[in-house]
Amino acid sequence: MRSPRALTIGKARFLVLLLALINGCTSTQQLVSRWSENPVRMDGNLGDWTDSTVFVEKDGIRYGVANDGEFLYLCLLSSKSDLGRQILFRGMTIWFDPNGGEKKTIGIRFPIGGMAMGRPEMGPRQPNQGPEQSGTRLEEMERGSLNEFEYLGPGDNERQRVSRLQGRGLEIHVTLVPERLLYKLKIPLQYSSQHPYSVETHAGAKIGIGIESNAAPRMAQGEMGGEGRGEGSAGGRPGAGSGRSGGRMPGGMDRGGGQRPGASAAIVNFNIWSRVQLAEKAR
Numbered sequence: 001m002r003s004p005r006a007l008t009i010g011k012a013r014f015l016v017l018l019l020a021l022i023n024g025c026t027s028t029q030q031l032v033s034r035w036s037e038n039p040v041r042m043d044g045n046l047g048d049w050t051d052s053t054v055f056v057e058k059d060g061i062r063y064g065v066a067n068d069g070e071f072l073y074l075c076l077l078s079s080k081s082d083l084g085r086q087i088l089f090r091g092m093t094i095w096f097d098p099n100g101g102e103k104k105t106i107g108i109r110f111p112i113g114g115m116a117m118g119r120p121e122m123g124p125r126q127p128n129q130g131p132e133q134s135g136t137r138l139e140e141m142e143r144g145s146l147n148e149f150e151y152l153g154p155g156d157n158e159r160q161r162v163s164r165l166q167g168r169g170l171e172i173h174v175t176l177v178p179e180r181l182l183y184k185l186k187i188p189l190q191y192s193s194q195h196p197y198s199v200e201t202h203a204g205a206k207i208g209i210g211i212e213s214n215a216a217p218r219m220a221q222g223e224m225g226g227e228g229r230g231e232g233s234a235g236g237r238p239g240a241g242s243g244r245s246g247g248r249m250p251g252g253m254d255r256g257g258g259q260r261p262g263a264s265a266a267i268v269n270f271n272i273w274s275r276v277q278l279a280e281k282a283r
Contacts, residue, residue, distance in 0.1 A: 028273045031276045033072070067189065075182075075185075076181075076182070081179060088111050089113065097207060098207055099207075106153040109149060109214070110148075148163055169194065189202055211271075211272045
C-alpha cells in the first residue's frame with residue numbers, strides 16, 4: 001500500500017501534467033508581424049497579405065499583422081457562410097494589450113453593430129408602423145454602425161464614439177460579398193496629439209491582439225422583420241433577417257446578395273488571441 005506522502009506527490013505530479021496539457025491546448029496564437037516598407041493599402045485587395053496570414057479553422061477566420069515605424073496594420077478574412085453578415089449586424093472588437101498579454105486594454109469596436117444605436121425609436125415595431133418605416137429604421141442603424149467606430153480604454157469603462165472621417169490616422173476598410181468579409185485596420189502605434197486613437201506601443205515590442213465577436217442582445221419578438229432572438233458571447237449584437245439583397249450599403253461598404261443572419265443561420269462566436277512580435281526595421 002502506498003504511503004500518504006507518495007499519494008500526495010503523485011497528485012501533485014498529475015496536477016502539473018494537467019496544467020501543462022491545458023496550456024498546450026490554448027487557442028492563443030504566436031505571430032510575428034512583418035515589416036512594411038510601404039503603407040499597406042486600405043482597400044478590398046488582398047495583394048499585400050498573400051503570404052502573411054494564419055488560418056483559425058474552427059472559427060473560419062484568416063488574419064495577419066504588419067507594421068512600420070508609425071502604424072500597425074491588421075487584415076482579417078472570413079470564410080464561413082454568413083459570418084460576414086453576422087459581424088456586420090452584431091459587431092466586432094479588436095483588442096490590444098500593449099504589455100503582451102490578453103488584457104482588454106484598448107479596443108476598436110467596428111462595426112459597432114446594427115443594434116448599437118441606443119435610440120428610443122429603435123424599439124420593436126409598433127402595431128401602426130408599416131414595413132416602410134421599419135426599413136428606414138434599419139437603414140439608420142446600418143448607417144451609424146458603419147460610419148463610426150468606438151475607441152475603448154485605456155481606462156476601465158472609457159469609451160469614445162468617433163466618426164470614421166475623424167479617425168486622425170486610424171482607418172478601417174470593410175468589403176462584404178456573399179461568402180466573404182474582408183476587414184482591414186490601420187492604427188497608429190504611439191499616442192500623440194495628432195494620433196489620439198492608438199495602440200500605445202512601438203515597433204519591435206511584443207503585444208497581445210484579440211479578435212472578438214460582439215454578443216447578441218435579446219430581441220423582442222417581431223423585431224427586424226419578425227425573426228427570433230439570438231444569443232452570443234461578450235459585448236454586442238445579433239442578426240435578424242430582413243429579406244433585402246444586393247446593392248450598396250450605407251457607409252460606402254459593398255454588399256452582395258443574401259439574407260441577414262437570423263433564425264435560419266447558426267450564430268458564430270469567436271474570441272481569438274495572439275501574442276504578436278512587432279517588426280523592427282533592420283539598421
